[in-house]
Amino acid sequence: MQKFTSIASSLKKEKPLFSVEFFPPKDDAGGKRMLETAKAISPYQPDFVSITYGAGGGTRETTMRYASALQNDYGFEVMPHLTCVGHTVDELLEILEDFAKAGFRNVMALRGDPPKGEKVFQAVAGGLSYGSDLVALIKENFPDFVIGVGGYPEKHPEAIDASTDLINLKTKIEAGADFITTQLFFDNQVYFDFVKSCHDIGITTPVLPGLLPVLSLGQAQRFCSMCKATLPLLLEKELENADESNQSAVGSKWTAEQILGLIGEGAPGYHIYALNKPQSTLKILESLGIEKAVV
Numbered sequence: 001m002q003k004f005t006s007i008a009s010s011l012k013k014e015k016p017l018f019s020v021e022f023f024p025p026k027d028d029a030g031g032k033r034m035l036e037t038a039k040a041i042s043p044y045q046p047d048f049v050s051i052t053y054g055a056g057g058g059t060r061e062t063t064m065r066y067a068s069a070l071q072n073d074y075g076f077e078v079m080p081h082l083t084c085v086g087h088t089v090d091e092l093l094e095i096l097e098d099f100a101k102a103g104f105r106n107v108m109a110l111r112g113d114p115p116k117g118e119k120v121f122q123a124v125a126g127g128l129s130y131g132s133d134l135v136a137l138i139k140e141n142f143p144d145f146v147i148g149v150g151g152y153p154e155k156h157p158e159a160i161d162a163s164t165d166l167i168n169l170k171t172k173i174e175a176g177a178d179f180i181t182t183q184l185f186f187d188n189q190v191y192f193d194f195v196k197s198c199h200d201i202g203i204t205t206p207v208l209p210g211l212l213p214v215l216s217l218g219q220a221q222r223f224c225s226m227c228k229a230t231l232p233l234l235l236e237k238e239l240e241n242a243d244e245s246n247q248s249a250v251g252s253k254w255t256a257e258q259i260l261g262l263i264g265e266g267a268p269g270y271h272i273y274a275l276n277k278p279q280s281t282l283k284i285l286e287s288l289g290i291e292k293a294v295v
């Protein structure tokens with residue numbers, strides 16, 4: 001079993017932090033695949049793993065069940081995500097109480113996207129409107145939790161402009177967030193510029209780069225369109241030129257090179273959006289020379 005180290009102290013270590021993100025599976029077959037992925041990754045001892053809270057806010061039980069499995073069966077330091085979507089403050093407090101009772105000490109606090117069919121996010125009666133409100137709620141009621149928040153190097157799609165978005169990000173930090181995990185990006189310069197802008201307005205918390213090893217050109221285009229992230233021409237061309245069966249190898253090579261560049265320039269670590277599949281993440285870790293722990 002891995003010995004727990006808090007995310008806050010992992011972020012302060014000289015060794016770059018490495019973390020992996022899962023999502024709550026839709027059914028038992030998906031759950032089995034997710035846990036097999038967790039098992040394959042566990043010898044590499046990520047500093048933490050996170051598990052998302054489903055869009056629309058409907059994965060309370062599944063997020064909790066699989067977050068517990070990741071912690072109790074695989075020994076990971078776990079950071080469940082939580083969104084404000086569809087929840088009153090009382091419900092959010094109940095969920096946070098459940099997290100605390102289950103032994104979690106970290107939470108990724110998010111507003112969440114508007115539910116399907118709705119264009120604008122609207123808090124439910126008695127609910128919260130912004131990620132910063134959730135951070136404040138957690139800080140007030142669970143002061144020992146390590147709190148992560150989302151950051152958008154290419155601006156949150158709804159934000160009027162990048163500087164307004166940064167001011168809103170700063171509000172989340174001032175409400176008590178400990179670190180930022182970024183939305184996916186494929187060009188490291190985008191991250192470096194974002195970190196500089198954060199520093200310029202006084203955000204000094206660690207900014208953990210979130211990286212997606214793409215599996216195919218179609219997937220890369222879909223994700224970029226969803227998050228309004230830029231797909232660099234070179235990556236697009238490399239994916240186009242590869243056979244379908246080789247596109248994931250292009251994606252993992254790109255991510256591995258991104259990681260080397262990021263760490264080389266002082267990023268505190270890297271967070272891999274593994275999408276419950278092991279191959280790309282394992283390939284990346286092997287190419288980086290990360291060794292399996294001897295148990």
Ligand SMILES: Cc1cc2nc3c(=O)[nH]c(=O)nc-3n(C[C@H](O)[C@H](O)[C@H](O)COP(=O)(O)OP(=O)(O)OC[C@H]3O[C@@H](n4cnc5c(N)ncnc54)[C@H](O)[C@@H]3O)c2cc1C
Nearest residue numbers: 052053055081110111112130131150156159165168181183
């Ligand atoms: C690392 C990461 C993990 C994620 N995990 C999940 C997940 O598990 N489940 C899920 O459903 N989604 C997840 N998302 C997506 C996220 O929920 C969406 O991007 C959502 O639209 C914004 O959430 P937020 O917490 O960043 O919002 P906020 O920080 O509240 O920002 C949302 C928008 O409101 C603006 N804003 C913020 N505060 C104010 C204010 N006081 N006044 C006016 N405008 C303001 C911001 O500029 C931004 O445009 C994740 C995103 C990231 C980057």
